[in-house]
Amino acid sequence: MGRDDNKSTSNSKNTLPQTPKSLKIPSSSVNEELASEFAEIGSKALKVLNTSTHQKIVPDRIRAELASEFAEIGTRSLKGKNTSIQYTTKKE
Template sequence: MGRDEHKTGSHGDRGLSQTPKNLKIPADSVNEEYARELAEITRLRNKRLGKAGHSEKS
C-alpha cells in the first residue's frame, strides 16, 4: 500500500484560522476595548429595558 492510497482530507481543516494583523488589537489597548464593549452592552440593555440612568439595582 503506497502513500497515494491514503484518503485523508487537507490538513487545513483541523487548524484554527489566524487573525489578520490589521484586525489585531494591541496588547496595551485590550482593556480599553473591553471597557467600550461593556459600556455599549450596558447602554443597549438600559435602552431595551427603558432605563434612563446607568445605575443597576439587584
C-alpha cells in the first residue's frame, strides 16, 4: 500500500496518504480508454468532414460543427467527474 506513517493531519506534500494498490488503475486500461476516445473523436471528425464536403459547407461552419461534436464527446467522458473544465460553443 505504500508508506502512510500515520500522519494524516498534515497538509505537507511529503505526508499525503498513498493510494492502495487495489484502487490503482492499471496503465493498460487507461491507454485503452484514451484510445477509444480518440477513435470516437476521429470517426466524428471524419463524419463531419465527409458530410461537409458533399454539401459544400463553408469552413467556419465545419469548425463550429467539429467543435460541438468534440464538446459533446468531452462532456460525456467527464460526466460525473469533478473538473473545472467548461466547454463553450459559439452560437450562430
